[in-house]
Amino acid sequence: MNDKRQDRRDAELDRLLDLARRDSPDISVVERNFETRVMARIREGREPWYAWAWRLVPVFLTLTALLVGWILFFPSTGSEDPGTMIASGIQEVALVDYLTGE
Amino acid sequence: MAVPSEDADLVRSAVAGDDEAFAELVRRHKGTALRIASRFARDHAELEDLGQETFLRIYRDLRTFRGDAPFVHWMSRIATHVCYDALRKRRREEKTVSLEILSAPVADPSTGNASSARQARLILERAMSRLKPEERLVITLFELEDRSVREVADLTGWSENLVKVRAFRARQALKRIIGGDDER
Numbered sequence: 001m002n003d004k005r006q007d008r009r010d011a012e013l014d015r016l017l018d019l020a021r022r023d024s025p026d027i028s029v030v031e032r033n034f035e036t037r038v039m040a041r042i043r044e045g046r047e048p049w050y051a052w053a054w055r056l057v058p059v060f061l062t063l064t065a066l067l068v069g070w071i072l073f074f075p076s077t078g079s080e081d082p083g084t085m086i087a088s089g090i091q092e093v094a095l096v097d098y099l100t101g102e
Numbered sequence: 103m104a105v106p107s108e109d110a111d112l113v114r115s116a117v118a119g120d121d122e123a124f125a126e127l128v129r130r131h132k133g134t135a136l137r138i139a140s141r142f143a144r145d146h147a148e149l150e151d152l153g154q155e156t157f158l159r160i161y162r163d164l165r166t167f168r169g170d171a172p173f174v175h176w177m178s179r180i181a182t183h184v185c186y187d188a189l190r191k192r193r194r195e196e197k198t199v200s201l202e203i204l205s206a207p208v209a210d211p212s213t214g215n216a217s218s219a220r221q222a223r224l225i226l227e228r229a230m231s232r233l234k235p236e237e238r239l240v241i242t243l244f245e246l247e248d249r250s251v252r253e254v255a256d257l258t259g260w261s262e263n264l265v266k267v268r269a270f271r272a273r274q275a276l277k278r279i280i281g282g283d284d285e286r
Contacts (some may be wrong), residue, residue, distance in 0.1 A: 009277045016280070017245045019222035025140035027133070030149045034136070035128040037150075038157045039121060045158070 109173035117164050124164075127173070128157050134174055135181045141242045142185040144227075152188055156181045175256070182243070182257040189235035229279045237272035244269045 109130070115123035135156045136149060143149035159180050167176055226246075230238045243254045244265070251269075255262045 005281075006277075009281050013273070013277050013280060016222045016226055019219045020226045021246055021248060023219035023223045024137070025143075025149075025223075027136040027140050027149065029146055030136055030153060031132055034132045034150075034153060035125045038128050038154055039125050041154055041158060042121075042124070042161055 110169045113164060113167050113169070113173060116161075124161060127160075131174060131177055132157075135177060138178060138181040138247075139185055141246055142189060142238075148188075152181075152184055155188075156184045159184060179257055179259070182239070183259075186235060186239050186258070189238055193235050225280075226276075229276055232279050233272060233275055236268055237275055240265060240268045241272040241276060245273075 109127065112123045112127050116127065132153065136153050139149055139152035139156065143152055156177070160177060163180070167173065230241065233241065239258065240254060243249050243257060244251070249257070251262050251265050254260075254265045254269075258265070260268070
């Protein structure tokens, strides 16, 4: 009984394989100009990292323009100067030290 | 430019930096590489990926081609390994694929015409998607491509005994899947 079932399955699988063997998948669509695309991939992979740098030029130019615009339209005041802020902080500490007698 | 006639000459020129020589190699052998990959690809996009990956690896390893066997044999081995890698990757991605792919309605492929051949291939593809990558590889090469044990061993790098064992196990597994009593 079990052997018969095995035989039936073997026959079924063989029939499927035999039929499937006759059906070759269609490759014509991919085959068209395939070598052109492969060569493009190869050339792309060959580019050194700095070959991409020129593509970042517009980004750097935009950032520079924004920075220049910011400086021109919002000029910094004295109190925002980091050097002044540090100096006034030191004076404050010295004054506190003097008043508390330390 | 005069194109050298032998593959070995083209390989030498390509290694020396001649892109046109490599393009000629691709042009000559794309059919073979794509036919191997087509048995494993699910659609045209995947076929394109497998084909391109094959030739990118060939380009990368071109210096290791010794020329003691025909270029097409060396290329077929690389194509087979690319497909095997893709099957293993797909297996990791498809761990959660449901069983319903096998229960989708399919017509009886017993009529023997072209559409029934396609139908049979679809049934087998569905069933084989549940095989282990090495089982799928061996059943495709051995049963669908009709290659000999020796050829399969050469393409995969496995011993002939291992090919026989894996082919037997793959067939048993496929019968269980098609019979509907597979517990994978």
